[in-house]
Amino acid sequence: MEPVNWGILGASNFAAHRMGPALHAARGSRLAALATSSAEKAAPFAAFAPGLKLHESYAALLADPEIEAVYIPLPNTLHVEWGIRALEAGKHVLIEKPLAMTAAEITPLIAARDRAGKCAAEAYMIVHHPQWQLVRRWLDEGRIGRLKHADVAFTFDNPDPANIRNRADVGGGSIPDIGVYAYSSVRFAARAEPVTLQAKIRRENGVDTFTQVWGDMAGPGGPFSFAALTSTRLFPRQEVTFQGETGRITLSAPFNAGVFGEGQVSLHGFSTTETHRFPGVNQYVLQVEAFVAHIREDVPFAWTLEDARKGQAMIDMVRAGEI
Incomplete structure (x- = not known):
């Protein structure tokens, strides 16, 4: 079985030290591409992922036909927008938490997932531990x-x-x-x-x-x-x-x-x-392996977008309950 080729939108610190290595170390998974215009920020990724392809824009990575799945560690306010773009580009997508700023924002992402027929989830890694x-x-x-x-x-x-x-x-x-x-x-x-x-x-x-x-x-x-x-x-x-x-x-x-x-x-x-x-135990690796099993074998994923929406609804309640 061919490994899932992953691309990452942005060279965040967390992606460089946690999720990037996990994407490359997980069974059935390979970090194949990174979208960043900074060679300096790309260097840590290339160190553990030889042959890493670099794209200068997020759109260019999403247009890469060799990339099957995308991990999104962008600032919180950009998660839904680029999650939808990734799905519309025909990619599976794993989006860093929090998925959105309000529960209502997650509904269009769920609709985009359903239209695309692709896998989409929040990177809520603890449920895989x-x-x-x-x-x-x-x-x-x-x-x-x-x-x-x-x-x-x-x-x-x-x-x-x-x-x-x-x-x-x-x-x-x-x-x-x-x-x-x-x-x-x-x-x-x-x-x-x-x-x-x-x-x-x-x-x-x-x-x-x-x-x-x-x-x-x-x-x-x-x-x-x-x-x-x-x-x-x-x-x-x-x-x-x-x-x-x-x-x-x-x-x-x-x-x-x-x-x-x-x-x-x-x-x-x-x-x-x-x-x-x-x-x-590396919960990030376990999360990636579970997502790959979801893509390849239709194994249920432990944390759906619907779960994430309910979690965000609780955050909304916290803010609404301020005294």
């Missing part, structure tokens, strides 16, 4: 009894005003950057959706840098309380806890497993603790 699949299974099995509460913390310190995460004009802020993980990780694991949410938000130069969210969610087991903290102005922290009637589940590196720390999930009972560790 076995630690999150294990947590979902434990919750499905009722291993902690009825879920009563979930709380999440995801913070890091990034005060650089020039950094894209601190620019309002391109959709920066802690909510779109890491709130997408803090909120939808609970949605995914508990198969739940928000019911009511309130938020306290602090901003700098039009960008949220500290957000506390609290409220109620509901899943198959009924309602439960929810709390989340995201910030781009605090010491790095990643923690998720699901607390039930008979136990709790904790994740110590829930979002950047392998970077922030080793992926580790623990199930705490009244007198026992069961811990599973996941050394060496």
